[in-house]
Amino acid sequence: MPNLMRQSQPGSAGRASRGFTLVELLVVIAIIGVLVGLLLPAIQAARESARRTSCGNKMRQLLVGLTRSHDTARRFPAAIDRYPSKAVTFATNGGPASAQPGGFSWIVHILAYLEESNLHAGIYAGSGRLGRGAYPFMPTLAINNLPHPCQTQLPLLQCPSYAGQPIVTAAAGSAFHSIGSYDGSTPYPTMAITNYKAMAGVASQGKVAGLDKAAAGIADNGGLPLKGPKTVDPDNDDLPYLGLDMDAIRDGTSTTILLTESKEGGNSAWIDGMQAFVVALADDSPALPTLDGKTWTVGSAVSALGYGPSAAAPTRTSLDLGNRGTRGNSAWGPSSDHAGGTVTTGFGDGHLTNLAPDIDPAVYFGLVTRASGESVNAE
Numbered sequence: 001m002p003n004l005m006r007q008s009q010p011g012s013a014g015r016a017s018r019g020f021t022l023v024e025l026l027v028v029i030a031i032i033g034v035l036v037g038l039l040l041p042a043i044q045a046a047r048e049s050a051r052r053t054s055c056g057n058k059m060r061q062l063l064v065g066l067t068r069s070h071d072t073a074r075r076f077p078a079a080i081d082r083y084p085s086k087a088v089t090f091a092t093n094g095g096p097a098s099a100q101p102g103g104f105s106w107i108v109h110i111l112a113y114l115e116e117s118n119l120h121a122g123i124y125a126g127s128g129r130l131g132r133g134a135y136p137f138m139p140t141l142a143i144n145n146l147p148h149p150c151q152t153q154l155p156l157l158q159c160p161s162y163a164g165q166p167i168v169t170a171a172a173g174s175a176f177h178s179i180g181s182y183d184g185s186t187p188y189p190t191m192a193i194t195n196y197k198a199m200a201g202v203a204s205q206g207k208v209a210g211l212d213k214a215a216a217g218i219a220d221n222g223g224l225p226l227k228g229p230k231t232v233d234p235d236n237d238d239l240p241y242l243g244l245d246m247d248a249i250r251d252g253t254s255t256t257i258l259l260t261e262s263k264e265g266g267n268s269a270w271i272d273g274m275q276a277f278v279v280a281l282a283d284d285s286p287a288l289p290t291l292d293g294k295t296w297t298v299g300s301a302v303s304a305l306g307y308g309p310s311a312a313a314p315t316r317t318s319l320d321l322g323n324r325g326t327r328g329n330s331a332w333g334p335s336s337d338h339a340g341g342t343v344t345t346g347f348g349d350g351h352l353t354n355l356a357p358d359i360d361p362a363v364y365f366g367l368v369t370r371a372s373g374e375s376v377n378a379e
Contacts, residue, residue: 048339051160052354055338058156059259059346062196065110066258067350073242076258077109078228079198080273081130081240085205085227087274104136104240105276106198106224107157114156123149123271130240136271137188150191150271157194157270159344163337164265168193194270198224198277199257199334199368202289204319208281211288218281218288223249223258223348223370226277246348250371253348257368261344263308264332267319274321278333280368282307283320289365294373296362303364304333306341306357 020028070076080087082103104123108130111120126141127134142148153166167190201222203213213219220227228241229248249256262268262278269275281289285302304318308331318333334355336343342354345367355364366374 045339048161052338052342052344054160055261055336055344056352058159059196059261059344059352060350061114061156062107062110062259063346063350065113066106068113069110070246075242075245076224077106078241078243078273079106079200079224079226079277080104081106081109081228081242082273084274102136102272102274104130104134105271105273106243107194107270107276108136109240109242114154116154119149119152122146132239134239136269136273148188150188150269153192154194154270157192157196159195159261159263159336159338161337161339162195162263164263166192168266168268191269191271193265193268194276195261195263195268195336196259197262197268197334198222199260200224200226200277200279201368201370202365203279203281204277204283204321206283206320208283208288209286213281213288216288217291221369221372222279223256224277226273244370248370249348251366251369251374254351255367255374255376256348256370257345258348259346260334261336262330262332263335263337264318264330267330278304278330279319280304280334280365282318282333284317289361291372291374294375296365296374298361298365301361303359303361305343305355305359305361305364306335308332308335 066076080103084103087102104127108120108123111117111123122143123141124130126143127138137148137150139148141150151167158166199222201220202218204226205214205219207213224243228243230237230241246253260278267275280303282302282304285300287300289299289301290297307316307318309316317329317331318335319330321329334343334345335341335357338344338354341357343357345353345355347353363376366372366376
């Protein structure tokens with residue numbers, strides 16, 4: 001009887017069950033690793049590009065808010081709406097005897113133009129129309145059992161690339177060590193911060209290396225100065241103060257910086273004018289720049305752009321407010337966590353530029369001033 005059983009071919013079963021060898025598996029893994037290594041930087045670059053675009057869109061909305069505010073009041077808001085010479089960020093019972101509570105920030109004054117009308121109306125009503133005696137952290141601003149406005153996080157004020165937290169409790173890397181209150185009452189456990197700040201000019205009031213910045217003509221010379229033009233008599237002037245009108249920006253709106261981003265995580269409560277501004281000169285600069293005709297002479301002066309703590313100088317301070325900044329000095333001024341440290345910067349005409357930290361300081365000082373006669377641009 002013939003054998004009807006099909007004879008299997010020698011070795012056919014072995015070929016059917018054969019898998020990858022160890023060498024082949026390692027080769028595949030290596031190829032996958034190479035592909036991931038090639039693609040990952042492109043993916044990260046795409047994500048950062050999206051974050052940078054989002055950051056720019058937020059700053060553009062803030063610039064629109066400033067413009068609409070100017071159209072209504074015929075002036076921009078000042079960086080702080082009352083007395084910067086006396087105001088402090090936080091003065092506990094151990095603070096300066098002459099210190100007065102700080103004023104409201106420029107952000108507060110444009111909330112109604114940022115689709116935050118309810119928040120603006122609450123602050124406006126609880127502060128007596130931002131009048132005399134009002135201050136950013138006054139308890140009466142917390143109404144209807146809601147958190148205090150200073151605790152309200154506003155996504156519009158957060159840069160997507162910012163590596164820190166949107167609130168501050170005890171700010172690592174900053175001289176702002178704790179949350180206090182003006183009169184010793186219960187402190188707020190958290191405060192919401194802003195990554196976008198007003199550019200007040202080359203410098204704030206005070207001294208650098210024994211030199212008076214105001215006397216040198218480099219204090220509050222920006223488009224959104226810390227000191228408003230009518231800040232005269234703290235005891236009798238009506239409040240709140242506004243800032244400058246568009247005509248005061250004589251260098252041209254396209255070459256005058258109004259807003260810049262900052263990665264300062266401590267001294268950045270969005271509601272407080274003393275915490276929502278920056279200047280272009282590092283306050284521990286060993287010297288002041290000088291304006292010779294229409295050209296800045298920098299010498300050993302240090303730009304604040306991208307200037308802050310480092311491994312070699314972990315306590316370096318970009319903005320030292322002295323008595324006005326009790327627990328409120330800023331480790332960082334104009335700065336960012338974007339790739340390369342480029343800083344999104346908004347100009348008076350509404351356009352944006354990403355400034356690299358290594359820009360010529362003479363050019364940067366020219367861009368932050370409103371009426372010094374320089375012929376500079378950021379391109």
